[in-house]
Amino acid sequence: MHRIRKFFLKQQPVFITIIAVLLAFVIVGLILAATGRNPFNAVYFFVRGAFGNMFNTTDTISRVIPLTIAGIAFLVGAQSSVFNVGIEGQLLLGAMASAVVGYIVKLPAYIHLPLMLLAGALAGGLYALIPAWLKTKRKVNEILSTIMLNYPATYFTHFLVLKVIPIEGVVPATPFIEETARLPILIEGTQLHAGVFVMIMVVIFAYYLLYKTSLGYEMRAVGYNKTAARFHGIPVEKRMNFAFFLSGMMAGLAGAVEVAGVHYRFLDQFSPGYGFDSITVALVGLLNPFGVVISATLFGALKTGILEMSVYSGIPRQLTTLINGIVVLCVAAKDMLGGWYARIFRGKDTYEAQKEISQ
Amino acid sequence: MNWTEALKAIFTLTLLTSTVRVSISIVLAGMGEMLTERSGVLNIGVEGTMLVGALAGALGSYFSGSPWIGLLAAGLSGMLIGLLFSFIAISLRSNQSITGLAIYLLCVGLTGYLLQIIFEHGGNSPMVDTLPTLHMKFLENVPVLGPIFNDQSIITIPVLLLPVLFYIIFYRTPWGSWLRAAGENPKALAVVGKNPVRIRYVATLCGSFLAGIGGAYLSISQTSLFSENMVAGRGFIALSAVIFGGVQPFGVFLACIFFGFMDALQKTLQTVIPDTLIPRELFMSLPYVLTLLVLAGFIKKSGGPADIGNPYLKESR
Known part of the structure; x- marks a missing residue:
């Protein structure tokens, strides 16, 4: 007992x-x-939608990928007391940058794919440096600044696909990326792509960085108690800036993986709110890299489950945000x-x- | 079109009229949030509270046929959201920022969900009755002021007087000094026998009431329907205005009007300047980018109350 x-x-x-x-x-x-x-009816359609057959299950898994990476993005920030609510915007810019590198550059796959993922990560990371500067130099609350920066990012990508980049077809989108920039599909006829491995690497990287390196220790010290960290000789502002950059990079990477593995181009409004979901995923995952995988699975299932639910039981899809x-x-x-x-x-x-x- | 012509087309009386028109919702939310922050509570969920107010306003007006019922419903439902926030952030002493964020997400989801459930289709509500406009005879022949203030919504003039009201409350009433004490040093307030928790509750509920009204202004006065996410960041802009204005009645009021002016300017620029010259999306980003620039340039270190964002712990007295 x-x-x-x-x-x-x-x-x-x-x-x-x-x-x-x-x-x-x-x-x-x-x-x-x-x-x-009927809530029980809803649960039935939800489970059927999330795991009912092979296609739905792999669809769920393919949504766990961006949710986990974006969740890690929020986590690395929050561990250093940086609440990055701008993941949605960073994710969009990352997706756009990677899509552009994906269709303009012509290179062999072993260098093209890493390059386009890196472009996405960098775009997100650089965009996150704006709220970083505002926070550490100008003392602007980062929740406010990051949430506001989502709007320009949305308008900017919208503007690019609508007015700058030649449009193919009816939906505003960039041209398709080269074959060499795509993450291969793992199971024929499903949506499951090699982004799973990117996700696993990101999780292990976050765990290793935060818990096995002195840099990660210092980041967590800043998150735990800034004053104590400062007295300990930790450059608090530098660590917070790094946390912002890293968080933005992960967000951008999440967008890039979506482009490379699912859409093969930047599709206007392709993100079903992954940025905001990432906050929930990270908090429910107790800000632990492995916990994030578990909670991302739950919310990935929720995303696919609710699609089926809204079709069959007349429950609005806005239920996800609720x-x-x-x-x-x-x-x-x-x-x-x-x-x-x-x-x-x-x-x-x-x-x-x-x-x-x-x- | 040459430069002088373009400038003439942009800076007209209409620009000032629309500044007043689009400022009202920001002023309401900003004044409410200022009250809340003065008591030491940071409510990042204003945007959500406004959304709920906007939906409640439209629903109230739609089902009762009276926009006044809608306005009341908006204020009360805003208060309800404020109560939920207060319970979690003040009574349970959870992190105020995260709670505010959760309230925002909850309200975005809830309004979208309810809109779909009630009208069986998403996007927009049907048209609803709007608040009457006020036409003042004596202003007809007054230049500048006449065209700006005549035929505005009936709540415009009262809203523009809010900073005076708050100035009196803050600095000329005993409750105002308790309120400020709750934000600066709640323990000192408790020592003189006042309950900081109760004052923070009242401030947050009243602030949320105003935010709800601010949302309703959008759906039953500025336009005549509710559409999903129609607040479009105005709540966050109001939050910035509170910081920019140093959490002082007149400062916050001017900051709100400034952001309202930027919004009106942005809308005018969209219509005057051809899309091929400068794309619309640039202008649409303008309010958010400018708000951040203003925050970066003007933030004062000692602008707000000392104890903002910290939960009040009785035991640590």
């Missing part, structure tokens, strides 16, 4: 988050019921749950239990 209690107390953050997410889905269910939609908001709200409010949780598993002998954990 003691061992079970100890386990639950040690893993408190994980279980609290799970409870918070479950609570969020109960609330969503209540909203569905209150607006005259779910995001409720989940983040519940995760933000999980401290309250923490109190109850600790009371349940600690019992009356709080002191004893705490001693057990510290041992």
